[in-house]
Amino acid sequence: MRVSTVVAKTSVQNGLNFSREPHARILLPDVSPSYATPLGAAFAGDSRDLMARLPEASVQLVFTSPPYALHFKKEYGNVHKDDYVDWFLGFGKEIFRLLRDDGSFVLNVGGSYNAGTPTRSVYHFKLLIALVEELGFHLAQECFWYNPAKMPAPAEWVTVRRVRIKDSVEYVWWLSKTPWPKANNRNVLKPYSKDMLRLNQRGVRETIRPSGHHINSSFVSVEAGGSIPPNVVEEEQAEAILKFGNNASNDQFTKRCKELGIKIHPARFPTSLPEFFIKLLTDEDDVVLDPFAGSNTTGVVSEQLARRWIAMDLSADYLEASKVRFPQVKN
Numbered sequence: 444m445r446v447s448t449v450v451a452k453t454s455v456q457n458g459l460n461f462s463r464e465p466h467a468r469i470l471l472p473d474v475s476p477s478y479a480t481p482l483g484a485a486f487a488g489d490s491r492d493l494m495a496r497l498p499e500a501s502v503q504l505v506f507t508s509p510p511y512a513l514h515f516k517k518e519y520g521n522v523h524k525d526d527y528v529d530w531f532l533g534f535g536k537e538i539f540r541l542l543r544d545d546g547s548f549v550l551n552v553g554g555s556y557n558a559g560t561p562t563r564s565v566y567h568f569k570l571l572i573a574l575v576e577e578l579g580f581h582l583a584q585e586c587f588w589y590n591p592a593k594m595p596a597p598a599e600w601v602t603v604r605r606v607r608i609k610d611s612v613e614y615v616w617w618l619s620k621t622p623w624p625k626a627n628n629r630n631v632l633k634p635y636s637k638d639m640l641r642l643n644q645r646g647v648r649e650t651i652r653p654s655g656h657h658i659n660s661s662f663v664s665v666e667a668g669g670s671i672p673p674n675v676v677e678e679e680q681a682e683a684i685l686k687f688g689n690n691a692s693n694d695q696f697t698k699r700c701k702e703l704g705i706k707i708h709p710a711r712f713p714t715s716l717p718e719f720f721i722k723l724l725t726d727e728d729d730v731v732l733d734p735f736a737g738s739n740t741t742g743v744v745s746e747q748l749a750r751r752w753i754a755m756d757l758s759a760d761y762l763e764a765s766k767v768r769f770p771q772v773k774n
């Protein structure tokens with residue numbers, strides 16, 4: 444009998460994941476975290492300075508959503524569009540340095556209107572080009588987050604004059620340090636559609652489509668365990684999001700904050716967004732970093748998926764509030 448030599452690196456005790464790899468906080472030995480969990484640690488401070496202290500090639504995935512260049516500013520402040528690329532490149536340089544060669548940098552950034560006219564800024568495209576052409580990142584794939592709960596804004600163009608339509612996607616630039624980042628789409632397969640299952644049972648006639656694609660029986664094979672997802676990430680239940688807002692999946696967090704009288708972070712992304720990319724781009728025990736962590740959605744998803752993690756945010760208050768996501772951390 445062959446004995447497997449593969450040893451599970453992560454163990455589960457009392458329902459919590461533990462890693463046999465060194466804890467992620469040793470990557471920042473001189474800074475005390477706001478709090479730590481079995482797999483990660485959250486640090487308050489300017490992430491450009493904090494990232495400069497992380498060792499080179501120490502992180503597998505940077506997944507983040509920085510403040511966007513918004514016309515209507517959020518309480519945590521937003522850099523103006525004209526200064527945005529220069530401002531962000533300071534962070535981008537550190538991210539490039541600390542990523543492993545097969546690592547990825549996934550950046551969620553929203554679009555924005557120009558002031559005074561119904562025209563869109565191209566700042567997020569300029570940022571993408573600068574990250575590739577000035578810092579040396581590769582564009583692995585441009586992805587999108589479908590968020591049907593976005594407000595129909597700016598009201599002046601969308602609901603009053605009715606000359607623009609509702610914006611429902613945000614950009615998710617998947618960048619990598621080399622052309623070959625670690626990735627496995629088998630980890631994010633979606634259930635086959637009813638049509639696909641029906642076709643598989645019925646079988647398809649071999650044909651050549653007008654586009655030139657050759658269709659044969661392998662076209663409806665369901666042996667792969669699921670269908671390959673598109674580059675648009677959406678909540679499983681779009682209807683629920685429409686009813687409850689885009690943070691339906693963060694409900695536990697919202698509820699806990701309300702119970703404890705804690706102010707809720709104003710710009711969280713849903714857990715499904717980091718979940719998709721963490722599964723696609725990392726394995727258990729890999730290190731995931733979010734340098735603009737806010738309510739630490741990335742950290743809590745990493746913890747649940749048995750990845751080690753580091754979170755950073757300028758606001759000690761946001762990190763303090765994010766503790767409620769981790770039942771094992773005392774408030």
Ligand SMILES: C[S@@+](CC[C@H](N)C(=O)[O-])C[C@H]1O[C@@H](n2cnc3c(N)ncnc32)[C@H](O)[C@@H]1O
Nearest residue numbers: 489490510519711712735736737738740756757
């Ligand atoms: C869009 S929010 C991120 C929200 C997060 N994705 C979540 O789900 O809660 C951006 C965050 O960046 C933080 N921030 C802004 N400038 C920063 C800096 N220089 N260093 C670290 N964090 C910063 C803000 O405090 C804010 O919480």
